[in-house]
Amino acid sequence: MGRVGFIVALGCAVVSCAIATVFVGRRVRSRRRWGRAVEVLREFEEGCSPSVGRLRQVVDAMAVEMNAGLASDGGSKLKMLLTFIDRLPDGTEAGTYYALDLGGTNFRLLRVQLGGIQSLILSHEVKSQPIPQHLMTGKAEDLFDFIATALKAFVDEVDEEFEDKTDVRMQLGFTFSFHVRQTSVSSGILIRWTNGFSVEDAVGKDVTQLLERAMRRSGLNMRVAALVNDTVGLLALGHYHDGDTVAAVVIGTGTNACYIERTEAIIKSQGLLTNSGFMVVNIEWGNFWSAHLPRTAYDTALDEDSPNPNDQGFEKMISGMYLGEIVRRVLYRIAQESDIFENSAHCLAVPFILRTPLMAAMHEDDSPDLREVGRILQENLDMPEVPLKGKKVVVRVCDIVTRRAAKLVAAGIVGILKKMGRDGSDGIGNSRSVISMEGGLFASYKLFREYLNEGVVEILGEEAAQYLVLRGFEDGSGLGAALLAACFPIL
Ligand SMILES: Nc1ncnc2c1ncn2[C@@H]1O[C@H](COP(=O)(O)OP(=O)(O)O)[C@@H](O)[C@H]1O
Numbered sequence: 157m158g159r160v161g162f163i164v165a166l167g168c169a170v171v172s173c174a175i176a177t178v179f180v181g182r183r184v185r186s187r188r189r190w191g192r193a194v195e196v197l198r199e200f201e202e203g204c205s206p207s208v209g210r211l212r213q214v215v216d217a218m219a220v221e222m223n224a225g226l227a228s229d230g231g232s233k234l235k236m237l238l239t240f241i242d243r244l245p246d247g248t249e250a251g252t253y254y255a256l257d258l259g260g261t262n263f264r265l266l267r268v269q270l271g272g273i274q275s276l277i278l279s280h281e282v283k284s285q286p287i288p289q290h291l292m293t294g295k296a297e298d299l300f301d302f303i304a305t306a307l308k309a310f311v312d313e314v315d316e317e318f319e320d321k322t323d324v325r326m327q328l329g330f331t332f333s334f335h336v337r338q339t340s341v342s343s344g345i346l347i348r349w350t351n352g353f354s355v356e357d358a359v360g361k362d363v364t365q366l367l368e369r370a371m372r373r374s375g376l377n378m379r380v381a382a383l384v385n386d387t388v389g390l391l392a393l394g395h396y397h398d399g400d401t402v403a404a405v406v407i408g409t410g411t412n413a414c415y416i417e418r419t420e421a422i423i424k425s426q427g428l429l430t431n432s433g434f435m436v437v438n439i440e441w442g443n444f445w446s447a448h449l450p451r452t453a454y455d456t457a458l459d460e461d462s463p464n465p466n467d468q469g470f471e472k473m474i475s476g477m478y479l480g481e482i483v484r485r486v487l488y489r490i491a492q493e494s495d496i497f498e499n500s501a502h503c504l505a506v507p508f509i510l511r512t513p514l515m516a517a518m519h520e521d522d523s524p525d526l527r528e529v530g531r532i533l534q535e536n537l538d539m540p541e542v543p544l545k546g547k548k549v550v551v552r553v554c555d556i557v558t559r560r561a562a563k564l565v566a567a568g569i570v571g572i573l574k575k576m577g578r579d580g581s582d583g584i585g586n587s588r589s590v591i592s593m594e595g596g597l598f599a600s601y602k603l604f605r606e607y608l609n610e611g612v613v614e615i616l617g618e619e620a621a622q623y624l625v626l627r628g629f630e631d632g633s634g635l636g637a638a639l640l641a642a643c644f645p646i647l
């Protein structure tokens with residue numbers, strides 16, 4: 157080989173080495189960045205996965221906080237609100253009642269015809285519609301006029317004879333899924349909004365008055381016989397069908413629970429007497445807080461960025477408004493510290509872009525190549541062609557978040573049972589306890605329900621868990637509100 161040949165060969169060798177160095181460097185950097193992704197994921201999982209022991213500490217904390225909230229106003233972050241519901245439907249209610257169920261995302265209109273014997277519901281019509289976004293942050297009159305107008309249209313549609321009943325004021329059960337300090341079974345003052353609502357001129361006002369004025373403006377001859385939280389309506393329906401029903405839990409846009417409490421245990425309301433000896437208490441458990449909660453830096457940041465920082469801490473780890481956002485925050489951190497999403501993760505910087513229904517659909521994708529995950533990432537997050545290992549990381553994060561949420565609900569439920577002396581821990585024979593369950597997240601998210609059932613067995617043990625029944629309902633809070641209108645008619 158001549159001089160020229162040698163130089164060419166040397167040059168090729170040098171170029172090859174340079175190219176190899178670049179590739180090896182890239183692979184080393186890629187492996188290092190993948191390792192960083194794995195590290196972020198491991199760290200998150202460690203922070204989110206409570207042991208059974210930790211969950212039992214949450215159980216105890218829930219029972220303690222419930223007692224503290226009953227002892228004095230402000231005694232706990234749990235408001236433990238009186239509902240004035242001191243009797244529950246027993247299956248003998250009869251007649252036609254309307255219900256209006258205003259929740260965090262939708263509002264539902266119901267007409268219910270009750271048979272009067274053996275919990276017979278002759279018929280019930282339901283109409284559900286989303287609440288226009290601008291009304292969630294506008295003026296009280298606009299929101300309540302919108303609701304009353306929709307109710308009037310619904311009544312005209314389903315009850316053609318209604319117009320002839322000018323002398324009879326129809327009884328309405330009004331389910332209002334926000335913090336209300338009840339002043340009677342049919343009236344209450346709005347304490348604060350949650351879940352994206354901020355109709356500020358309604359805070360501090362009696363929501364029944366706001367609705368009844370709007371109904372008059374719309375020419376609707378109707379009165380609010382019962383103003384109830386959605387959990388209270390749900391409990392009423394559960395009890396209508398099964399007398400062992402002792403509590404109700406809603407997991408929708410927000411989350412909350414209520415239960416049946418002995419009046420002598422409601423210490424902050426000395427002298428509170430009811431014929432039945434009990435009253436339903438609205439726990440407002442979304443505001444529960446305990447140092448034992450498995451909270452991470454992502455939860456803290458989400459809370460700080462929220463319109464109600466330091467409030468609803470339990471809800472922000474559990475409910476439909478937030479689960480997708482927690483997942484987004486974790487994926488965004490992984491995208492910043494690794495290249496597993498290549499360079500297509502700019503959308504992950506947008507708060508609340510990942511709604512919980514989408515997160516659930518990715519979590520429940522059981523295709524070998526995670527094609528549903530790929531479709532959602534591409535169509536909703538503008539993240540095309542995420543490699544399979546990146547999609548697996550997405551599913552893993554969803555699983556960690558949802559498993560934690562479900563286990564915390566399980567701990568909350570057992571905490572309520574413990575407060576009621578029904579968790580079997582006092583050695584006395586177990587009594588059957590039914591918990592009514594409802595809400596878009598609970599109803600639609602299969603893996604959430606699976607993890608919730610797992611969590612209850614983990615915490616209670618197989619033996620005691622067999623005495624606990626979680627019974628799902630649909631439209632439970634609205635139907636229950638109609639039943640309570642029948643229980644507490646305006647005479
Ligand atoms: N398929 C789903 N998987 C998980 N969560 C869901 C699903 N569908 C709806 N959700 C959650 O349920 C919430 C709606 O709950 P729902 O009880 O129907 O209404 P509201 O909260 O207004 O009472 C939505 O905000 C969403 O977060």
Ligand SMILES: O=P(O)(O)OC[C@H]1O[C@@H](O)[C@H](O)[C@@H](O)[C@@H]1O
Binds near residue numbers: 413471
């Ligand atoms: O049914 P939703 O809209 O998801 O609401 C559930 C709970 O959401 C909480 O934020 C409210 O404070 C509760 O009053 C309510 O019961």
